[in-house]
Amino acid sequence: TIVGQLFGHTHHDSFRLQYVNGTSPDALGVAMLSPSVTPIYFNNPSFRLWYYHSLTFSLYDYAQYFLNLNKANHYYPDSPIWQLEYDFVDTYDPKGNYGVDSMQKLSQELASDPISFSLWYDRWATMFSRDRYVQTCSLRNANDDSFTQCVDSFGYP
Secondary structure, eight states, X not given: OOOOEEEOSSOSSEEEEEOSTTTOSSOSEEEEEOOOSOOTTSOOOEEEEEEEOTTTOOEEEEEEEEEOHHHHHHHOTTSOOEEEEEEHHHHHOTTOOOSHHHHHHHHHHXXXXXXXXXXXXXXXXXXXXXXXXXXXXXXXXXXXXXXHHHHHTTTOO
């Protein structure tokens, strides 16, 4: 049984919902993308600590940590301090129900609520587009064709 799809590589704190050929209204899976320890895209180094049930191995939460490079270089270069940035369940899903359904609900909230999107984007934090529609299309569409179709639906040139 696959209990989670955990990825890095993008250097950003994000996720990608997965659909059958992009046509189903309900996501079948979610790829969780962890930010990077490498700060090459103007991001602070970070890592993610996952929590899982020891009997079922199902994932139920994660804690995201970061190192503020500006503070570390200036105030404590010899002993950097890693800080908890957020806990997923506490921040995004008060029912404590991490999974495909909660991630789909989160993507819908980010698409419709500029305040929620802004708070989420502060955690994503890089030089890429801050446009809410482009970002939420990337969350909902794992392949280029469906991503382009989503962006085009908002009337972008």
